[in-house]
Amino acid sequence: MTKAVLIVNPSSGGEKGKEYAALALDTIESMYDEVVIKETTKGGDAEVFAKAAAKESVEAVFVMGGDGTVNECICGLAEEAYRPKLGIIPLGTVNDVGRALGIPLNPEAAIRMLPKAVTKELDIGKVNESYFIDVIAIGKIPEAVKNVGVDQKTRLGSLAYFIEGAKAFADSQSYSFKLALDDEIIEQESSLVLIALTNSVGGFENMIPHAKIDDGYLHLIALKGKTLMDKVKLIPKVISGNAADANETLYRKFKSGKIAITDENTHLISNIDGDEGFELPLILQVLPRHITMFIPEKTNQ
Structure with missing residues (x-):
């Protein structure tokens, strides 16, 4: 039965x-x-x-x-x-x-x-003592988006996220991150860091076009630019699927790592799969083909 x-x-x-x-x-x-x-x-x-x-x-x-x-x-x-x-x-x-x-x-x-x-085995990510299947976002925009309430989402849908995100987009504040990704250590000033499992991030279906949900990697994009003009230049590249290769971003794929803030007096909360997550530092790991999901019969993923 x-x-x-x-x-x-x-x-x-x-x-x-x-x-x-x-x-x-x-x-x-x-x-x-x-x-x-x-x-x-x-x-x-x-x-x-x-x-x-x-x-x-x-x-x-x-x-x-x-x-x-x-x-x-x-x-x-x-x-x-x-x-x-x-x-x-x-x-x-x-x-x-x-x-x-x-x-x-x-x-x-x-x-x-x-x-x-049909069914397909898919990767998930482990973050500290929890898990995710979509994206972790860190910085000013996810800080603003987390304040979007249920009433706003009901009335405005994804526009509610866009409105709050646009307000933060113009903010020049950035953070000094220390990224330990597999065997590489990177220090990067950024206003937004994303760690994704799939090509779709925030509704942009080609944010990381080469990312596959069963490729055994986590994919990190960090926005380098501080000024509003730097960020505006990136918009068409996000839409066209070239954000990962842009001069305005840092891109890495990795299997395990740690993301921290270099300033110990700065407290920054992550957003995990759309909800408030852990305060940094984050310990990250990909769990290859860990979940079996139903997908459409003709999907290419």
Whole structure:
């Protein structure tokens, strides 16, 4: 007898979680003998539900929510000896993981593709004592974006992130980072550091076009420029997929490392998969092909 668990974040996607839950449940019930639906009410619920599903050895876990909810499920599964297959129904504001995997961003289309989906083993990242599957952001822009509230996201969607990010974009403040990446030590002044597992970062699907979610690497981009003009020059390169090769950025791929601030009096908080993360320093490691996910049958990822 096969069993699956459906985890729904009802506040994601303009609070449309409940609207699509019935269709998701009906579809997944056609794939498994038994489906249990779990609805989150607070942060951390999805992690608890996913961990319990792994311990119960269910065949699959499906998560309906944004990148933060997906992250919680990854954290719940990552340390378990047995890890169920994971399916994503994107319902958040940015949905980077769904974009990177070629999963339809329309929830109904994402649900209807599940019966024909195939599976793929994907990398995840470990950061300190937690995990991530999308991106870690450090600097002024993620500091501003973390202040975007649920009401703003419901009313404005991804525009809410753009508005807050644009305010920080013009800020000239930068930080002195010490980057220990595999066997290389780099000191870099930067206003923004990103560590990604996929090509899609913040909704820009070609931010790191050569990054693959199963290539066994973490990908770091640090913005070098301090002035507004330096940052403005980078915009078309981000859009065209050339940010990693730009003179205005530092790019490295690595398997393990440490990111710290050289000024011990500076306290900087990271943003992990869209939610507030750890204060620096960060200890990072890639876990190759650690999670098995459902992806569209014809995806190139």
